[in-house]
Amino acid sequence: MxxxxxxxxxxxxxxxxxxxxxxxxxxxxxxxxxxxxxxxxxxxxxxxxxxxxxxxxxxxxxxxxxxxxxxxxxxxxxxxxxxxxxxxxxxxxxxxxxxxxxxxxxxxxxxxxxxxxxxxxxxxxxxxxxxxxxxxxxxxxxxxxxxxxxxxxxxxxxxxxxxxxxxxxxxxxxxxxxxxxxxxxxxxxPGLDGKGKMSKSDGNGFGIAEEPEAIWEKLRVAYTDPARQRRTDPGNPDLCPIATIHRFVSPKDDVEKIEDGCRTAGIGCIDCKKILHGHLSDLLAPVRARNQKLTxxxxxxxxxxxxxxxxxxxxxxxxxxxxxxxx
Ligand code: SF4
Known part of the structure; x- marks a missing residue:
């Protein structure tokens, strides 16, 4: 070569x-x-x-x-x-x-x-x-x-x-x-526990080749802005790791919609996480597919x-x- x-x-x-x-x-x-x-x-x-x-x-x-x-x-x-x-x-x-x-x-x-x-x-x-x-x-x-x-x-x-x-x-x-x-x-x-960055030793993330269902189980219970006790409570995306991850993986339009929805209580946390899960699944699909073929x-x-x-x-x-x- x-x-x-x-x-x-x-x-x-x-x-x-x-x-x-x-x-x-x-x-x-x-x-x-x-x-x-x-x-x-x-x-x-x-x-x-x-x-x-x-x-x-x-x-x-x-x-x-x-x-x-x-x-x-x-x-x-x-x-x-x-x-x-x-x-x-x-x-x-x-x-x-x-x-x-x-x-x-x-x-x-x-x-x-x-x-x-x-x-x-x-x-x-x-x-x-x-x-x-x-x-x-x-x-x-x-x-x-x-x-x-x-x-x-x-x-x-x-x-x-x-x-x-x-x-x-x-x-x-x-x-x-x-x-x-x-x-x-x-x-x-950020880690899904809201306590700093995602790290292996803290067990606050998910593997890149994990199945979407397994990732969802971790996202579903992930930390969010604690001010949102009820669906009708407005939140602050700047205090939420889910919003930060959205900024890294979701299209700009979705990020704006989610941040606005969070601040006005127009969107619930589960729906917000579902949208993130969809984008993560798309991003990691090729990784998962290659992993399945690897011996x-x-x-x-x-x-x-x-x-x-x-x-x-x-x-x-x-x-x-x-x-x-x-x-
Ligand atoms: S709506 Fe989304 S950004 Fe806002 S607190 Fe819930 S999970 Fe976080």
Missing amino acids: AKKPKTVLSLCRATGVLHLGNYLGAVRDFVALSEDPNAECYFGIADLHALTSLTDPEKLRPATRQVARDYLAAGIDPQQSALFLQSDVKETNELFWLLCNVTATGELLRSKTYKEMSDKQPENVNAGLLMYPVLMAADILGPQADLVPVGDDQITHLEMARNIAKRFNHRFGETLRMPAPYRKSSIRV DGDVSDALAAGATRVRTRFQETVATVRERMGL
């Missing part, structure tokens, strides 16, 4: 089923990027990173495979893009160690994520938490990525990868490509092919880095 002008690398956490928030906030953009004829995309699932806060080894492999399956269901074509598990790329570990030697310890100790994670799991402040940004730098610099889709929470890690590349190039000569951020859409999908073998084949492709890129980088470092 001919090399395309820009290389895109994205790593996602091995969290299991992808929910609507993952889809609207990231995966939908990845599918669009993967269809760009100028972009060669590598989508990794960060199972090595998951070890820094591992609680149950039995759950990690199924969670990892589920993410791969959902990526394929969402529309990532494994013929076009490489979908891989981070742990299948053995070269990452070697590059990680090589890069450790051009990484400033002070920068790692000052990392906001390290401090946050140490506070979150004080009983397990392992060295992996500290070294996490170097592993991420290896993930990014190994395939010589030009663009890395990042949200606000990951921008500092990309900055550290750039610092590591800069330091390496300064010391050993121009070798590592400088990755640039590709800003992901800033869509923040375990398809997922394994995609991951094997993706690992082979990304390893080839890593091998070139590692060989040059080794040589420049005198090995």
